[in-house]
Amino acid sequence: MRKILLATIILWGVMAPSLQAEEVRVSASLNKRVVQVGEEVRLNIRISGANTNLQAPRLAQLAGVEAYYTGRASHIAFVNGVSSSNVEFNYTLIPRAIGHFTLNPIDVQVGQSVFQTEALEIEVSGGQSQAVGSQSQGPAQRVPSQSQMPPSVPQAVPQDQVFSASPGTDDNIFVQAVVDRKTLYQNEQMLLTYSLYTRYDTRYEGFDKEPETSGFWIEEFPMVDRDVPRETVRMNGKRYVKADVKKLALFPTAPGNYTIQPGTLKVSIREEPQGSNAFDEFFSDSFFTGGAFFARRQNRLLVPPPIQLVVKPLPENGKPASFQGAVGAFRLSATIDKDKVKQNEPVTLKMVIEGEGNIETITRPKVPVLTGFKTYDADTNSKLFQAENVIGGTKSFEIVFIPKEEGSSFVPPIEFSFFDPRQEKYVTLKTPNFPIQVEHSDQNFQMPQELAGNAIFQKQVKSEGKDIRYIDEKVPEAFSAHAVDWIYTILLWGDLLLLAFLLLLWMKDRQDRLFSKDQALRRRKTARGAASANMNRLKKLAHSSKEEDDVAFFVELEKAMIQYLADKWNLSTYGVTRQDLEETLTAHFGAEDAHLKDVFELYRLCDESRFGKGSVPQASKKIGLKIFQDTVNRIERMRK
Amino acid sequence: MKRLTWLLLIALWFAPAVCTGAETAKIFQEANTSYRTGDHAKAAELYESLTEREPGVATFYYNLANTYVRLGKLSRAILNYEKALRLDPRNGDVRENLRYTRGLLEYRVEDTRNWYLKATEVVLKYVTEREVFAVVLAVLFVFLIGGILFFLNGRGVFWNPWQQFVFVVLLLAALVAFGKQVQSNVIRDAIVMQKECEARYGPSEHDQVAFRMGEGIKVFVMDRREDWSRVLLTNGESGWVKDSDIAEVKV
Numbered sequence: 067m068r069k070i071l072l073a074t075i076i077l078w079g080v081m082a083p084s085l086q087a088e089e090v091r092v093s094a095s096l097n098k099r100v101v102q103v104g105e106e107v108r109l110n111i112r113i114s115g116a117n118t119n120l121q122a123p124r125l126a127q128l129a130g131v132e133a134y135y136t137g138r139a140s141h142i143a144f145v146n147g148v149s150s151s152n153v154e155f156n157y158t159l160i161p162r163a164i165g166h167f168t169l170n171p172i173d174v175q176v177g178q179s180v181f182q183t184e185a186l187e188i189e190v191s192g193g194q195s196q197a198v199g200s201q202s203q204g205p206a207q208r209v210p211s212q213s214q215m216p217p218s219v220p221q222a223v224p225q226d227q228v229f230s231a232s233p234g235t236d237d238n239i240f241v242q243a244v245v246d247r248k249t250l251y252q253n254e255q256m257l258l259t260y261s262l263y264t265r266y267d268t269r270y271e272g273f274d275k276e277p278e279t280s281g282f283w284i285e286e287f288p289m290v291d292r293d294v295p296r297e298t299v300r301m302n303g304k305r306y307v308k309a310d311v312k313k314l315a316l317f318p319t320a321p322g323n324y325t326i327q328p329g330t331l332k333v334s335i336r337e338e339p340q341g342s343n344a345f346d347e348f349f350s351d352s353f354f355t356g357g358a359f360f361a362r363r364q365n366r367l368l369v370p371p372p373i374q375l376v377v378k379p380l381p382e383n384g385k386p387a388s389f390q391g392a393v394g395a396f397r398l399s400a401t402i403d404k405d406k407v408k409q410n411e412p413v414t415l416k417m418v419i420e421g422e423g424n425i426e427t428i429t430r431p432k433v434p435v436l437t438g439f440k441t442y443d444a445d446t447n448s449k450l451f452q453a454e455n456v457i458g459g460t461k462s463f464e465i466v467f468i469p470k471e472e473g474s475s476f477v478p479p480i481e482f483s484f485f486d487p488r489q490e491k492y493v494t495l496k497t498p499n500f501p502i503q504v505e506h507s508d509q510n511f512q513m514p515q516e517l518a519g520n521a522i523f524q525k526q527v528k529s530e531g532k533d534i535r536y537i538d539e540k541v542p543e544a545f546s547a548h549a550v551d552w553i554y555t556i557l558l559w560g561d562l563l564l565l566a567f568l569l570l571l572w573m574k575d576r577q578d579r580l581f582s583k584d585q586a587l588r589r590r591k592t593a594r595g596a597a598s599a600n601m602n603r604l605k606k607l608a609h610s611s612k613e614e615d616d617v618a619f620f621v622e623l624e625k626a627m628i629q630y631l632a633d634k635w636n637l638s639t640y641g642v643t644r645q646d647l648e649e650t651l652t653a654h655f656g657a658e659d660a661h662l663k664d665v666f667e668l669y670r671l672c673d674e675s676r677f678g679k680g681s682v683p684q685a686s687k688k689i690g691l692k693i694f695q696d697t698v699n700r701i702e703r704m705r706k
Numbered sequence: 707m708k709r710l711t712w713l714l715l716i717a718l719w720f721a722p723a724v725c726t727g728a729e730t731a732k733i734f735q736e737a738n739t740s741y742r743t744g745d746h747a748k749a750a751e752l753y754e755s756l757t758e759r760e761p762g763v764a765t766f767y768y769n770l771a772n773t774y775v776r777l778g779k780l781s782r783a784i785l786n787y788e789k790a791l792r793l794d795p796r797n798g799d800v801r802e803n804l805r806y807t808r809g810l811l812e813y814r815v816e817d818t819r820n821w822y823l824k825a826t827e828v829v830l831k832y833v834t835e836r837e838v839f840a841v842v843l844a845v846l847f848v849f850l851i852g853g854i855l856f857f858l859n860g861r862g863v864f865w866n867p868w869q870q871f872v873f874v875v876l877l878l879a880a881l882v883a884f885g886k887q888v889q890s891n892v893i894r895d896a897i898v899m900q901k902e903c904e905a906r907y908g909p910s911e912h913d914q915v916a917f918r919m920g921e922g923i924k925v926f927v928m929d930r931r932e933d934w935s936r937v938l939l940t941n942g943e944s945g946w947v948k949d950s951d952i953a954e955v956k957v
Contacts, residue, residue: 534803537769539738541731548762550836557843564850571857 090115092174094183096159102191103164106298109133109157111183113174122155123174130163131188158298158305161190236366237302238265239335241311243277243328243370246455251378252321253393253424254487257455258314260331260370263299263306267336270311274367277329279316283424285450285457287313315457317393317424321379328370334363380485386494388432392484394423394458400497402477408507412466414444415477417497423484425450425459431482433465438475442466469504476501586636593633597698600626601691608687616687620675623690627668627697634701644669654704661700668693730760737769746776757786761957764794768803775807781921781953783807785897788924788955792890795832813920817940830882830889838886842879848872894927895955896937903952905945909934916945925952 090113097108111123125133161167166189171182239262246257258277262270296309311331318324380393396419403414419428425448433441444464451459467477477500486493581588604626607619631647632639635654648666655662671690737752753770760766771786787804794800808814817824849872856869898919906913909931919925925937928944935952938944 532806532809534772534775534806535799537738537741537772538765538799540765541734542760542763542765544727550834550840551762554836554840554843557840557847561843561846561850564847564854568850568853568857571854575857 090176090179090181092176092181092183094169094172094186096186096188099187100189100191101161103161105161107159107161107188109159109169109186111155111157111172111174112152113154113176113181114152120153121175123172125157125172126170128167128169130161130165130190131167132160132162133157159188161188164190164192166190237304239263239268239333239366239368241331241368241370243326243373245316245326245373245375248374249376249378250318251393251485251487252380253317253319253391253427253485255394255423255457256316256318256375258316258326258328258373259310260312260328262309262311262331262333262368263301264333264335265304265306268307269334269336269363270309271332271334271365273312273329274332275330277314278327279314281319281322281324282326283317283319283427285315285317285452287315287452287455313455315452315455317427318375318377321377324375324377326373326375328373331368331370332365333368334365336363381490381492384492386481386483386492388481388494389483389485389492390429390431392419392423392428392482393487394421394425394484395486395488396421396423396428396482396484396493396495398482398495398497400480400500402500402502405501406503406505407469408505408509409470409472410468410507410509412442412468413477413502415465415467415480415497415500416462417465417480417482418460418462419482420458420460422456422458424457425461428461428484430463431480433480434478436467436478438469438471440468440470442468469502472504472506474501475504589633589636593630594698594702596633597626597630597694600629601695601698604691604694608691617675619687620672620690623694624669624672627665627694630694630698630701654701661696664693665697668697730756733759734766741769741773741776746773749773750777757789762793764790764792764797764800767793767957768797768800771800771807772803775803780807780810781897781899784922784924785899785953785955788895788897789957791831792955792957793834795834808922811920811922813923815919815923815939815941818942819940826885827889830886833882833886835883835886835890838879838883842876842883845872845876845879849876896925896927896935896952897955898923898925898947898951899953900951903947905937905943905947907945909936909946913946917943927952927954 092111092113094109094111097110101107109125113120166187169186169188171185174181174183242261242263244259244261246259250256262268296307299306299308316326398417398419400415400417403416405413407413417431419425428448430443430446442465444466446461446463448461449459450457465480469475479496479499481494481496483492483494485491577591581591600622604619604623607615607622610619628642628647629639631637631650632642635650637646637650651662651665668690671686675686733752733756737749737756740746740749740752750770750773753766753773756763756766757770767786767790771783771790774780774783774786784804784807787800787807790797790800791804849869852869852872898921901921903919903921903923904915905917905919907916919939923939925939925947927935928938929936930949931946933949934946935949936944936946937952
């Protein structure tokens with residue numbers, strides 16, 4: 067930022083002396099010297115070599131001539147380090163009487179010095195009684211290729227109208243939205259022009275609210291601010307500068323009555339009419355009076371009144387079969403790429419439609435059904451342009467014809483119809499009848515690669531009528547008919563099993579965690595299981611006929627009893643004595659308990675088997691087993 | 707020997723089904739022939755018997771409905787198309803013929819329900835109740851396997867991201883299943899079977915007529931009172947109709 071500032075100061079330092087150094091020259095000129103009454107004359111006062119910060123010179127009153135200040139323009143140029151500057155002040159003069167008038171030298175103040183222009187002469191003869199704006203049109207836009215377009219009807223934009231300002235509005239500035247026709251045909255072009263009328267130093271800021279034009283296809287004419295045509299016009303006895311700020315071509319898509327809401331334009335007007343300085347001039351971008359960039363400006367919103375339109379339908383009378391909706395004025399030309407081909411070799415017909423109208427809506431002309439050809443849509447191109455106040459363009463269609471049979475043939479004429487709204491009638495154009503010579507070829511037909519999938523003349527598959535679909539005659543398979551039911555059942559049972567298994571796993575996990583914390587509990591809970599296992603083992607031993615198994619039986623029986631009781635009451639399995647057990651049993655069963663005596667009897671049997679002589683009767687084993695089982699059952703019940 | 711016993715048991719289990727299947731196929735072929743030859747009355751009778759023998763086969767209802775269309779009994783046709791759709795909801799032929807038959811009806815009811823109700827109905831109509839519940843059970847199966855593996859491996863975190871994902875899917879499937887359950891068993895569809903049916907403001911002949919409907923119109927049964935049912939239409943109208951005037955879409 068600082069660098070930019072420094073560069074600006076240096077630049078200004080270089081510029082300023084060179085500007086001051088140039089010699090000041092003042093001149094005045096008229097665009098015409100001989101005019102009629104009421105005809106405008108443009109007066110230009112040119113000051114060169116001076117600082118551009120100048121006041122507009124004041125014209126002395128001249129009887130019989132009205133004078134209006136219409137703006138200024140400044141130019142600063144640097145060539146080979148030498149600067150030059152020009153300021154021009156423009157005035158419009160309207161003579162009101164016949165005679166010879168002399169404009170006295172006009173004083174121009176440059177700094178402290180006063181310079182004078184030369185005197186100018188005007189010769190006024192009789193003629194127009196009322197002034198009409200001089201035609202100072204801006205450069206019209208032209209596209210070279212469009213010069214071949216049919217001549218267009220001059221667009222009648224009103225020049226001198228009676229304007230009545232709405233109450234409370236400023237009649238020194240207003241906007242008019244004007245259409246070139248209020249009754250038109252469907253798809254016919256209509257020009258909508260926004261004309262700004264002002265008596266102020268005005269800058270057009272664009273649209274605050276866009277126009278509502280639903281039901282219309284719209285094409286906008288490009289407008290460059292500097293090229294906006296402007297002119298001076300007289301309305302209601304006042305003079306205005308008029309500029310056409312926006313132009314739209316509208317094409318109604320359907321007949322009916324329409325109301326176009328033209329939207330809202332935004333402008334800014336300068337509050338200080340004559341203020342000016344070098345910066346203002348340099349940065350000025352107003353298209354009207356060189357309005358200063360840094361001057362104080364006031365924004366205004368201008369709302370033109372709505373526009374009523376009547377869109378007529380296209381006449382049915384005389385409508386050709388080939389008509390597909392094109393409205394305007396068109397020309398048709400056609401060429402083929404070759405007139406000698408082999409069988410099954412493509413010939414391309416190129417049709418070009420050009421002219422005024424909505425070129426985008428033109429559809430491919432219908433190609434007649436041909437027996438000796440296969441026909442394909444190849445390519446479509448369109449180019450749109452704006453010329454003066456008319457939208458037009460070119461649209462080309464390519465159609466590929468593939469001859470199936472040898473011999474002389476011809477590409478048949480193809481019709482294109484449009485409605486010409488000026489003549490109010492339909493026009494039908496035809497392509498020429500192109501003869502072609504088809505030579506024999508053994509090559510089979512093959513769709514050209516670039517056309518594959520682009521055929522337009524194949525018949526469309528379409529419904530001929532409606533009815534119910536036929537019955538299903540396939541015998542339903544049991545599996546497919548009930549597959550879901552079976553899957554459902556399998557999944558249901560599978561889920562139930564898995565759920566049960568999961569619950570078991572969860573319970574076991576919970577028990578394991580409890581046992582890991584409390585060994586006594588684990589022994590107590592697993593005592594019965596261990597006792598049952600021992601019981602089974604003892605039963606096998608009891609049934610054994612071997613003599614050594616008798617001893618082993620009672621040894622194991624005693625061990626099983628001790629292990630069960632030790633587990634149940636958390637005693638050491640190996641350190642526990644018979645006395646400890648007897649005391650514990652007495653404490654739990656009571657000294658007088660009958661079962662206690664049975665347990666003691668069991669111990670006696672065990673001792674007898676081990677230390678006694680002779681074999682132990684089988685009955686003793688049963689008694690021993692019964693006592694063990696009863697003890698286990700008794701204790702288990704006690705725990706409950 | 708054990709294997710042989712199992713095979714024998716399986717064969718005995720399926721034997722009645724095979725015998726029945728053969729007989730069903732015979733009747734089905736006969737019905738099809740009757741339809742083809744234009745004997746629609748006989749075809750309807752045979753298809754009716756098939757739907758009684760095998761009530762879970764969509765093809766029988768579909769063919770029966772087609773036969774009723776040919777006989778001009780549109781309400782019966784629509785009822786059987788609806789039943790076929792219950793069993794085979796994604797069958798394009800059934801849907802197309804149902805649409806066509808509805809187009810032949812004298813009365814039409816505009817569907818003014820909210821878009822989300824319509825969308826929910828359309829989505830749920832594309833699946834059967836059994837299919838939805840099978841999906842729920844399948845997801846539950848995966849979830850339970852995950853749980854069992856956790857206990858068998860004896861390490862890891864039970865509520866891991868995989869289990870969380872499966873659980874969310876399970877919840878969603880359960881939600882859809884709940885919706886389908888409501889659609890099938892709470893909002894009961896019925897078809898107007900009479901040529902002209904009067905819906906009244908109350909469940910008696912003395913109550914004023916609320917609106918009239920024609921045969922084939924689909925209604926939702928909201929309430930029952932003795933011989934009367936309170937029905938709701940898709941345009942929001944509701945009224946009481948005689949039970950004999952409507953037939954519930956029930957397979």
